[in-house]
Amino acid sequence: MARRKIIAGNWKMNMTPTQAVELVNTLKPLVVTDEADVVFCVPAIDIIPVAEAVKGSNIEVGAENMYFEESGAYTGEISPAMLVDAGVKYVVLGHSERREYFAETNETVNKKMLKAFEHGITPIMCCGETLEQREQGVTMDFIRQQVKVGFLGVTADQAKTAVIAYEPIWAIGTGKTATTEQAEEVCAGIRQCIKEIYDEATAEAIRIQYGGSVNAGNAAELFAQPDIDGGLVGGASLKPDFGKIVNYK
């Protein structure tokens, strides 16, 4: 069975609540499609107004992070139950910016993965190599470790519903997209890794996105690859161009 594409915007730390609603109202008519899941992953403070603004549309709301405890003395954190109550269906976990600036590790990503599944939130787990790792020829070793640790304790049935975003760090926000061949090679390698951890059926079901300077000009070629099931889009998700990315065909 063909996998349904999933195209998600990652707004990062952009958009006040007022701006967020304006952006949703601009993008809503542009991202209409029957052929892909469309997700806006937005800053925590924007979740409630965005969830309200997307009502009746094909847009689902995602968070950009989440904590792995249920509740308690974790000042500043947001729990999975809070996200669910606010209407969140997806959560980005282990984005390279969180790994780099906020001490996210494969282990904390794994804890968050387990919690997300427990609460019925679909994780979009990010992985990806630095330029140095690519040049050293250890890209796949590094990513396999991120995936293997990230999925520890995750059942096959859960993994089938998960989303993995392959985002080479050197391509994020740089305007430097991986070539179609580079992106497909790693996404196929990730699918192979999932097959080794679980089985063929799980590998065939899991959705793997490419992320890293996706734009209206390169989306069609990237998303046409057999192992690329859509994209995680940063900068371009804040512009009307996101409509062209969603309707890339």
Ligand code: PEP
């Ligand atoms: C991202 O934030 O996940 C991302 C891929 O950013 P950009 O599209 O701007 O490179």
